Amino acid sequence: MSNSYNISVAPDIAAVQAVVDAIRAVDVPAITGDIATVDAVADAIRAVDVPAVTADIAVVDTVVDAIRATDVPGINTNIGNIMPVILYQLTNDVLHSNDADDASAYVVATKVKEIVCAITGTLRINFELQMVKMDGDLYSRGQIYKNGVAHGTERTTLNQTGEVFTEDLAFTQADLIQLYAWSTDAARATQIVRDFRVLGIANTTFYNTMV
Secondary structure, three states: OOOOOOOOOHHHHHHHHHHHHHHHHHHHHHHHHHHHHHHHHHHHHHHHHHHHHHHHHHHHHHHHHHHHHHHHHHHHHHHHHOOOOOOEEEEEEEEEEEOOOEEEOOOOOEEEEEEEOOOOEEEEEEEEEEEEOOOOOOOEEEEEEEOOEEOOOOEEEOOOOOEEEEEEEEEOOOOEEEEEEEEOOOOOOEEEEEEEEEEEEEOOOOEEEEO
């Protein structure tokens, strides 16, 4: 059947062909040029920047190796030299005890027990004092000392089964916490001391020099 409108698509095809030819003539060469430029930049990066980055990485590796070899061991040593924080809470828990009975017949204040202090602060100290009556109304006496000097209150008792005394006193780390005891008349009476204790809660250790 013939085209009754006498319409031809040849001009449209020719126009499309012209656009395609223009793309081939202008755009494709331009893109090719851009690709060549990108290739040149990439080649320059490979030739200059990558070796420079590699060299910088090598320098960083050297520095890190030096830190591992020198600084880290030094830091570990310094950490080991730092005195740990000592925590102490004033309570009636038995933190350290020097409990053995000590029977004596001193007429003057005489050291019978001693504990080395492990912390600095106010500590709760207690001890039990018992009178062993032999003749008359004679007092048994006890007192807490620090480094050979009277530090607590002088305590007295006539109790023949034992009386416990407790006192909060200030001490410095490495002080000697001492218990002195004596009686009114050593020739006629003796006393027993026991349960010489540091009370509280702490993350450190005390130790005895006399028991």
